[in-house]
Amino acid sequence: MALPNHGANAHHVYEQLGMSIPETVFDYSENVNPLGPPTFVHEKWSTYAKLITKYPDPLGEPFLSAAAKFHGVPVENVIVGNGAAEIFASLAKRYENKRVVLVHPTFSEYEATLTPYNVYIKEVIATGKLPLDEVLDEVEFAEAIYICRPNNPTGYLIPLEEIIQIANYAKTYKCEVILDEAFLDFIDEKESFIPYLKDFPNVIVVRSMTKMYAIPGIRLGYALASKTIVSDIRSRISHWNSNAIATTVGADCLLEEDYRITAIAFAKEMREQMTAFLERWNCIVLPSQTNFICFQLPDPALSKEFFESLLHKGCVLRHTENFKGLNGKWFRVGMKEEPQMKYLQKEMSAWFEENLSS
Ligand SMILES: Cc1ncc(COP(=O)(O)O)c(C=O)c1O
Known part of the structure; x- marks a missing residue:
């Protein structure tokens, strides 16, 4: 069954696969800055x-x-x-x-x-x-x-x-x-x-x-x-x-220089931590410079199973079925705040332990 072409709007993935949506869902398929908008946006909202x-x-x-x-x-x-x-x-x-x-x-x-x-x-x-x-x-x-x-x-x-x-x-x-x-x-x-x-x-x-x-x-x-x-x-x-x-x-x-500096440093830190985690499990990680990374399992034949298993745990990765040259054998992960990244690593570790022979 064809999966949706875009990241974000995670509920479409569950609907398309006929899966019920877990109570808590973290959407790693979207890749906007996890730190949220600059604080002034909320503070000045009534003015806007x-x-x-x-x-x-x-x-x-x-x-x-x-x-x-x-x-x-x-x-x-x-x-x-x-x-x-x-x-x-x-x-x-x-x-x-x-x-x-x-x-x-x-x-x-x-x-x-x-x-x-x-x-x-x-x-x-x-x-x-x-x-x-x-x-x-x-x-x-x-x-x-x-x-x-x-x-x-x-x-x-x-x-x-x-x-x-x-x-x-x-x-x-x-x-x-x-x-x-x-x-x-x-x-x-x-x-x-x-x-x-x-x-x-x-x-x-x-x-x-x-x-x-x-x-x-x-x-x-x-x-x-x-x-x-x-x-x-x-x-x-x-x-x-x-x-x-x-x-x-x-x-x-555009006036928020400090915000940008913080966001760049944060994305780098999360990206490096996640890359090191995936490489410890022998995944292949493409060298990224931005706030998402693309990786492949040591055995890409298990990709579909891995994707669906994580969906059941409320972790939505970006599948790559519609990306030419990646053909569903890779996943994109958008960087999130630390607790969400830790949660993803915990769920991935559990799956790796059960399914990857080291
Ligand atoms: C590479 C790239 N360019 C452009 C866009 C569209 O951005 P916008 O939200 O400004 O329409 C996206 C959205 O995901 C994107 O991934």
């Missing part, structure tokens, strides 16, 4: 609530200017979306009836948004290091290439030098590069491609506010690109696309 009586700014102010300032770019180069997901949905028509390269395994929305526009998708498979020559060969014949950096679900960060090389090559062949930096906040802005954008009118960087700031429920994302591309995306986005609470909270979030 007053915003609902007015129409929001059609361009997404005050977030538009805050994001432009944060990245040191003109506002004309930024477009605000109802989550990064809306940016992808509005971008896809640019490539109607054209050829686009997707580097798998990756975020399912690229393909989902391109398919209705009859886009021919050329797949490159890279569970770790990018096959650079293969990518460059494809770029030559493509209208666009989508790259997720760091990648979801592997957590792998393609080195910036390789991205610059691809962007340069793509520029020569008039190929657009869509760089999804939704999880880059968990690394370091120094790793972002944004400072290079001025030399690359063919590159579009997509960012999300929902991961780092743990606000997926209010939807906020944005893209940075040339003025021409920004206007083109805007022409397909509905008026008042981003709501006033999201754009006001989002603008305030």
Whole structure:
């Protein structure tokens, strides 16, 4: 039976498998910051609530200017979306009836948004290091290439030098590069491609506010690109696309430097602890730079059994059945707070002890 394509919304997994939902469920399949939104969001909530009586700014102010300032770019180069997901949905028509390269395994929305526009998708498979020559060969014949950096679900960060090389090559062949930096906040802005954008009118960087700031429920994302591309995306986005609470909270979030530093350090610590735990049980763990990791059991044939057994214990991992190149033989775990990580390790240890011969 096909499992749902997305992480989060854990109850769908139980429904699809016809399993009853345990009293306590920890959803490791979603990967927003486990520390929750910055404290000011709750403290100022009654102030934000007053915003609902007015129409929001059609361009997404005050977030538009805050994001432009944060990245040191003109506002004309930024477009605000109802989550990064809306940016992808509005971008896809640019490539109607054209050829686009997707580097798998990756975020399912690229393909989902391109398919209705009859886009021919050329797949490159890279569970770790990018096959650079293969990518460059494809770029030559493509209208666009989508790259997720760091990648979801592997957590792998393609080195910036390789991205610059691809962007340069793509520029020569008039190929657009869509760089999804939704999880880059968990690394370091120094790793972002944004400072290079001025030399690359063919590159579009997509960012999300929902991961780092743990606000997926209010939807906020944005893209940075040339003025021409920004206007083109805007022409397909509905008026008042981003709501006033999201754009006001989002603008305030960008001021939270200490919060970001804490979140980055926390994600690193949890990731390292979980990696060490899994490696002690001889699991293969892909090198991740962000707030989730991807691992495989020593015997991948047991993956389904392992997944379902953990579901019974209230631990929802992200299966990888719909991720090309991973094919259900890997799992993604989003980092949570320490007690939840300990609970997961306890339940996994029990299963490993019973099912893995050491
Ligand atoms: C890699 C990646 N990009 C973009 C998104 C969408 O983010 P948003 O919540 O801003 O729509 C997700 C959501 O899971 C994602 O995993």
